[in-house]
Amino acid sequence: MQPLKLIALDQDDIAIVSTHLQDAVVKIGDIVWLPAEKRLVLGLNRFDWEACGCEDPCYKRRRTALRFERVNAFRCRNVNPAQKDAVLNLLAVEFDEVDAPGGAVTLIFSGGAALRLEVECLECELADLGPTWDATGRPAHEIGA
Numbered sequence: 046m047q048p049l050k051l052i053a054l055d056q057d058d059i060a061i062v063s064t065h066l067q068d069a070v071v072k073i074g075d076i077v078w079l080p081a082e083k084r085l086v087l088g089l090n091r092f093d094w095e096a097c098g099c100e101d102p103c104y105k106r107r108r109t110a111l112r113f114e115r116v117n118a119f120r121c122r123n124v125n126p127a128q129k130d131a132v133l134n135l136l137a138v139e140f141d142e143v144d145a146p147g148g149a150v151t152l153i154f155s156g157g158a159a160l161r162l163e164v165e166c167l168e169c170e171l172a173d174l175g176p177t178w179d180a181t182g183r184p185a186h187e188i189g190a
Contacts, residue, residue, distance in 0.1 A: 048173035055167060056140050062171050063138040068092040069109065074129030078119045085119055085162055087111045089135065093177055105177035113150060115165040123158040133158055140167050
């Protein structure tokens with residue numbers, strides 16, 4: 046599979062980014078908030094859902110960077126920044142336009158954790174950083190979880 050490089054500037058774009066990042070995992074220590082630069086960067090291990098589509102599914106992950114620009118404020122819920130090695134499982138990325146073109150980006154993780162970014166406007170980039178590697182299995186979720 047070819048590496049991804051996506052830009053999100055509106056709700057339709059961020060929905061595509063969210064789809065590709067479903068079940069990505071990130072260590073809390075790989076979440077970098079740069080308030081002076083109004084930037085948030087995450088280093089994630091993205092599950093490659095496209096690789097699962099063949100008859101003999103091969104489960105793969107790939108190192109990926111997710112970057113948000115024009116971030117005015119950054120908050121977290123159920124995330125302890127001191128636990129640098131704790132791992133979060135990303136479920137979705139959402140954008141709610143509040144005062145166009147600004148709004149709030151929410152990264153929703155399993156277990157009730159979330160990151161919320163107040164942005165001047167939506168400016169997001171997803172970029173794969175290297176080759177895939179074998180994963181031990183395919184992420185699965187309980188219905189209603």
